[in-house]
Amino acid sequence: MTELGLGVATLEHEPTGRTDPDAVDATLAASGDASAFERLYRTHVPKVYGLVRRMLSDDDVDEVAQDIFVRAWQKLGTFRGEAAFGTWLHRLAVNVILARRETLGTRRKRYVEGDMVLETVPSRRATPEMSMDFEAAMERLPDGAREVFVLHDVEGYRHEEIAQMLGLATGTSKSQLHRARMALRQHLER
Amino acid sequence: MLFALLTGTLALSPIVQADTTLNAVRGQRLDVNAYAGEVTVHAWNRNAVRIVASGADQDQLEISSSATAISIRTHGRHGPPDEITLQISAPAWIAISMGGVNTNAKIEGIRAPISVETVEGEVDVTGGESLISLRSVQGSVRLRGAKGRINVNSVNEDVEVANSSGDIAAQTVNGEILLQGVNASSVDANTVNGDISYSGPIRSGGRYALSTHNGDLTLTVPEGTSAGVTVSTFSGDFESEFPVPLRGTRKGKGFNFTLGSGSAQVTLESFQGTIQLVRPGSEEDPARRKREHDRDHDED
Amino acid sequence: MTQDPWTNRLSEYLDGELPEWERHALESHLESCAECSLVVSDLRRVVRRARTLKNPPPVTDLWPGIAARIGAGIPKAQDVVDLDAQRRVRRQWAFSLPQLAAAGIALMTVSGGAVWFMSGAARQSVVSAPVPSSPPESTPAVSVAMKPNASQSYAAAVADLERVLADGRGKLDTTTVRIIEQNLAAIDRAIAEAQRALDADSANLYLNTHLAETMRRKLDLLRQAAALVPVS
Numbered sequence: 149m150t151e152l153g154l155g156v157a158t159l160e161h162e163p164t165g166r167t168d169p170d171a172v173d174a175t176l177a178a179s180g181d182a183s184a185f186e187r188l189y190r191t192h193v194p195k196v197y198g199l200v201r202r203m204l205s206d207d208d209v210d211e212v213a214q215d216i217f218v219r220a221w222q223k224l225g226t227f228r229g230e231a232a233f234g235t236w237l238h239r240l241a242v243n244v245i246l247a248r249r250e251t252l253g254t255r256r257k258r259y260v261e262g263d264m265v266l267e268t269v270p271s272r273r274a275t276p277e278m279s280m281d282f283e284a285a286m287e288r289l290p291d292g293a294r295e296v297f298v299l300h301d302v303e304g305y306r307h308e309e310i311a312q313m314l315g316l317a318t319g320t321s322k323s324q325l326h327r328a329r330m331a332l333r334q335h336l337e338r
Numbered sequence: 339m340l341f342a343l344l345t346g347t348l349a350l351s352p353i354v355q356a357d358t359t360l361n362a363v364r365g366q367r368l369d370v371n372a373y374a375g376e377v378t379v380h381a382w383n384r385n386a387v388r389i390v391a392s393g394a395d396q397d398q399l400e401i402s403s404s405a406t407a408i409s410i411r412t413h414g415r416h417g418p419p420d421e422i423t424l425q426i427s428a429p430a431w432i433a434i435s436m437g438g439v440n441t442n443a444k445i446e447g448i449r450a451p452i453s454v455e456t457v458e459g460e461v462d463v464t465g466g467e468s469l470i471s472l473r474s475v476q477g478s479v480r481l482r483g484a485k486g487r488i489n490v491n492s493v494n495e496d497v498e499v500a501n502s503s504g505d506i507a508a509q510t511v512n513g514e515i516l517l518q519g520v521n522a523s524s525v526d527a528n529t530v531n532g533d534i535s536y537s538g539p540i541r542s543g544g545r546y547a548l549s550t551h552n553g554d555l556t557l558t559v560p561e562g563t564s565a566g567v568t569v570s571t572f573s574g575d576f577e578s579e580f581p582v583p584l585r586g587t588r589k590g591k592g593f594n595f596t597l598g599s600g601s602a603q604v605t606l607e608s609f610q611g612t613i614q615l616v617r618p619g620s621e622e623d624p625a626r627r628k629r630e631h632d633r634d635h636d637e638d
Numbered sequence: 639m640t641q642d643p644w645t646n647r648l649s650e651y652l653d654g655e656l657p658e659w660e661r662h663a664l665e666s667h668l669e670s671c672a673e674c675s676l677v678v679s680d681l682r683r684v685v686r687r688a689r690t691l692k693n694p695p696p697v698t699d700l701w702p703g704i705a706a707r708i709g710a711g712i713p714k715a716q717d718v719v720d721l722d723a724q725r726r727v728r729r730q731w732a733f734s735l736p737q738l739a740a741a742g743i744a745l746m747t748v749s750g751g752a753v754w755f756m757s758g759a760a761r762q763s764v765v766s767a768p769v770p771s772s773p774p775e776s777t778p779a780v781s782v783a784m785k786p787n788a789s790q791s792y793a794a795a796v797a798d799l800e801r802v803l804a805d806g807r808g809k810l811d812t813t814t815v816r817i818i819e820q821n822l823a824a825i826d827r828a829i830a831e832a833q834r835a836l837d838a839d840s841a842n843l844y845l846n847t848h849l850a851e852t853m854r855r856k857l858d859l860l861r862q863a864a865a866l867v868p869v870s
Contacts, residue, residue, distance in 0.1 A: 169854055172795045172861070182705065183791050189701055198693035214700050214707070221708045282687050301688035307655075326649035333680040336687060440811075457814055457866060475862070476817050493859065494817045511821040511859065523686065530855060531824050543683075543690045551828040551852065570844035572835045592844045603690070609832065609848060 170233035178224040185224075189217055192234055196241050202286060202298045203245045212248055216241045238303070246313060285335035289328050296321050297328035359388040360403050367433040368426070371411040374440035375421040381430040381447030381465070393422030408432075430465075442477070451486075460495075478513070496532070514553070518625045522546075529553060533611070535624040540565050542601040549607040556614045557606060558623050564598030570607040578615040579622065644674055652681050792853060799860035806867030818863045825856045 168174075170191065176184035193213065200212045220237055227236050286294060295314060299305045300321070305313070307321045314321070362368075362385050370377055375393060382388075387408050391399050398413040399422065410426070412419040421440070428434070433451040436443050442459040445452060451469040454461050460477035463470070466484040471491075473479070478495035481488065484502040491497070496513040499506055503521040508528070515527045520538040525546045527534050534548045537558035546565075548555050559565075559580075569576055570592035582595050606613045616622040644667050650656050651664050668675050807815050832849040839845060 169858060172857060173791075176791055176795065181791055182708065185708070186701055186705070187791075189704065193700065194693040194695045197696050198691070210696060210698060210700060213696060214703050217700070217704045218707045221704075283691065297688070301685050302691060322650060322655070323646070326646060329649055329681050329684045330677075332684050332687075333677070336680065336683050458811065475814065475866070493821050493862070511855065512824055523689075528851075528855075530821075530828050530852070543686045545690060549848075549851070551831070551848075570848075572832075572845060572848075607844065607848065609828070609835075 168229070168232040168234075171229055174224065174227055174229070174233045177221070178227065185221060188233065188237075192237055193217075195234070196237065199238070199241055199298070199303060200245060202283075202302065203242075203295055204249065212245065215248075216244045219244055242299070242303075242305075242313060282332065282335050285332050289331060293324045293328040293331075296324040297332070300325050301329070356389070356391045356399060358391075358401055359386050360401070360408055361385065362387050362408060362429050362432060364431060365406065366403075367407050367435060368428055369407050369409045369411075370424065370426070370434070370436040370438075371409075372422055372424055372436075372438045372441050373412050373414070373419040374438065375412075375423055376442050377424045377426070377436060377438065377444070379426045379428055379434060379436075379443075379445045379448065381449070382427045383429070384427075385429050386427075387429075387432070388427040390425040391422060393420060452484075479510075497529075515548075516624065516628075518628065537618065537623065537625045540602050540604065544602040546602065547605040547607075549605070550611060551609045552611060553608065554611040554614065555606050555608050556616060556622065556624055557604070558618050558625065559597070559615050560618055562598065563602070564600060565602035565604045566594065566596050566600035567604045567606065568592065568594050569613055570605070571609065571611075571613060573610045574608045575612045576614075577612060579617050579620055580615070582615070642671065642674055644671070645677065648674065648678055648681060652678060652685065792857075795857060796860060799857070799864050802864040802867060803860065806864070809868050810866060814866065818859070822856065822859060822863075825852060825859065828852050829856065 170188055173184040173187050177188060196216055197209070197213050200209050200216070204212060216237075220240055223240065227233065286297065289297065292314075296310055296316075299310045299313070300307065307318045307325075310316070310321045311318045316324075364385075368379070368387060370379075389401060389410055393399075398419070400409070400411045400413060402409045410424065412422055414420065418439070428448070430447055430449045432448065434445060434448055434453070436445075436452075436454045436456075438456045438459060440458045441456045443454045443456060443461045443463075445454070445463045446465060448465045449467050452463060452466040453469075453471045454463065455473045456477060457474070458476045459474060461472045461474050461479045463472060463480070463484070464482045466481065466486070466488075468486040470481065470484050470486060471489045472481060473489075473491040474495070475493045476495065477492065478497070479490045479492045480498045480500075481490055481502060482500045484499070484504070486504045488499060488502060488504055488506045488508075490499055490506075490508045492510040492513055494512045495510065496516065497508045497510045498516040499508060499518075499520055500516075501519040505524040506517065506520060506522045507526045508515045508517065509526075510529045510532060512531045513529060514532040515529050515534040517525065517527060517534075517536045517538065520536070521541075522538065523541050523544040525536065525544075525548070527536065527548045528550070530551045531553065532550060533553040533556070534550050535556040535558075536546065536548060539560060540546060540563045542564060546557075548557065567582075582597070614622065619626055621627075644664055647656065647660070647664060651661060656664065668678065803818075829849065829852050832845060832852055836842065836845040836849055
């Protein structure tokens with residue numbers, strides 16, 4: 149059963165200001181309430197799954213997404229509520245993803261210099277869902293450029309943060325982002 | 339009137355009236371904490387903050403300046419401070435953080451982040467850039483001419499955003515949400531007991547989510563709008579001033595339709611109210627009704 | 639393609655990362671360079687597209703695997719929400735739309751009972767109504783509405799916050815207390831109405847989501863109110 153004593157104490161001394169709708173569930177989950185953690189999972193799995201899918205080009209997206217939530221459960225005790233739970237989870241997800249990419253052995257050179265040419269995206273059947281072509285084009289970016297593009301333009305991290313996460317110079321992060329954007333501009337709907 | 343140009347900490351003894359001006363340096367923000375009363379901030383073109391205060395003499399007004407902030411706070415000697423009136427002139431570049439309990443806040447002309455929280459007062463802001471967060475429990479919240487990430491929140495009264503751009507999150511429980519002349523690529527408007535109306539461009543790739551339990555939704559749809567629209571209701575109605583490509587309706591259920599190429603994403607939800615699509619300038623357009631109302635009540 | 643020397647600076651310009659003097663110089667250049675202006679416009683659209691990418695949840699529900707790994711136990715059969723059944727229900731409803739369209743009439747009911755009939759020419763421009771989208775990202779609704787354990791947790795959280803408010807109401811202005819109680823009552827009524835509707839149509843995605851969002855509004859308001867209580 150949930151140890152509500154800890155939850156109550158935390159709630160009573162909650163500082164004023166912004167309310168994180170997940171904070172109650174995070175508090176309950178940290179006390180061992182798996183139902184609360186499941187609610188957090190259901191709330192955040194679409195965004196986490198999207199991040200994994202876009203950052204990793206291998207087939208184990210489901211496995212990595214599971215790893216992220218298992219890690220989050222293990223680390224709940226370190227969640228202090230200074231940021232929103234979603235922000236904390238997202239950062240943890242990025243760390244898990246980056247750790248995985250390191251364990252996959254040697255990779256080809258990630259940060260391609262020179263012009264970047266995407267393979268021609270095969271024409272798809274007419275669909276009102278325009279972002280499918282765009283997502284397909286993203287998948288064809290070189291790994292490094294795709295990672296920077298996803299972290300910056302899709303997920304909203306700053307170059308300084310990305311550089312630290314990926315072990316790059318800030319200037320490299322900026323140039324990779326620009327190259328990715330220039331390559332993707334051809335795949336916007338007209 | 340007595341001016342004092344000061345830097346550093348300045349604590350005034352109990353006052354009836356005070357007029358103080360401090361230098362302001364870029365990088366400083368303005369923090370105002372007035373428990374009760376009226377706080378007005380106007381932008382001016384000086385790199386200084388002028389505070390004109392008037393109120394009961396039990397109030398203690400503390401004004402201080404540090405490297406990061408110019409702070410104005412009221413203290414009560416015995417219990418909460420009495421009401422005070424603060425008229426503040428500040429540079430347009432200064433970010434403002436304001437808090438109070440029974441405090442009405444009015445801010446004009448600031449081109450910087452603004453955050454206001456009050457419990458019983460009203461919030462009225464013209465301006466604001468980058469990050470604007472306005473909250474009241476009992477009072478209405480009005481914002482005009484802002485640009486950036488906008489978060490406006492009341493509990494018991496209306497929330498209004500006009501002639502602003504950026505990403506907008508608007509929430510109340512017992513009030514209306516009026517979004518007029520807004521140019522937003524992301525809108526999230528949510529109330530329980532009130533109507534919601536939105537008029538402004540529906541931008542390609544934008545996301546617009548309007549949701550109420552007991553109220554009506556009115557969305558003004560300019561010609562040529564390209565959006566995938568999802569309508570959800572339990573026992574409400576759906577109306578449109580123009581034909582929409584519906585394949586079938588079921589009252590009390592949801593349905594989707596597409597305007598143009600369906601580029602934007604529009605979600606309209608009312609549990610038991612009417613969801614209505616109107617054209618700009620039509621009789622049902624809330625923006626037109628407001629203009630006519632204002633014109634009819636203009637006594638000048 | 640001619641490589642304009644400014645081209646490589648356009649992303650930094652878009653992101654507001656150029657020093658002021660360089661930004662002014664580039665903006666002067668953009669006034670006379672249609673190609674760079676087009677690139678800036680395209681890059682802006684790329685960024686907007688990136689920000690509006692959809693995030694559908696995984697096709698396979700990952701929760702059972704996660705639950706097993708964290709030692710939460712295997713959910714009992716009656717507690718498990720059959721997401722496949724949910725999807726089948728939604729697909730059935732979606733299939734009914736083309737069936738209606740096959741009747742050759744597009745209908746829309748206006749208040750008062752008037753009906754628009756689309757002309758043949760207008761019908762040709764109709765795009766197929768998309769299948770109802772995947773559950774919105776913030777949807778704990780299914781588990782909230784259908785799992786007794788989750789409801790108990792929610793009730794416990796609400797009870798905690800209500801206790802904080804009850805203990806602290808003497809420290810709040812009476813008008814504030816009244817306003818908060820009125821609005822909590824309004825939300826409770828909305829929750830009750832949504833729950834009754836859901837009881838009659840438990841697979842309705844909108845009702846599930848709406849109930850969860852309304853319950854979350856109650857938690858938000860309770861937390862906001864609890865935060866008003868001065869800490870003594």
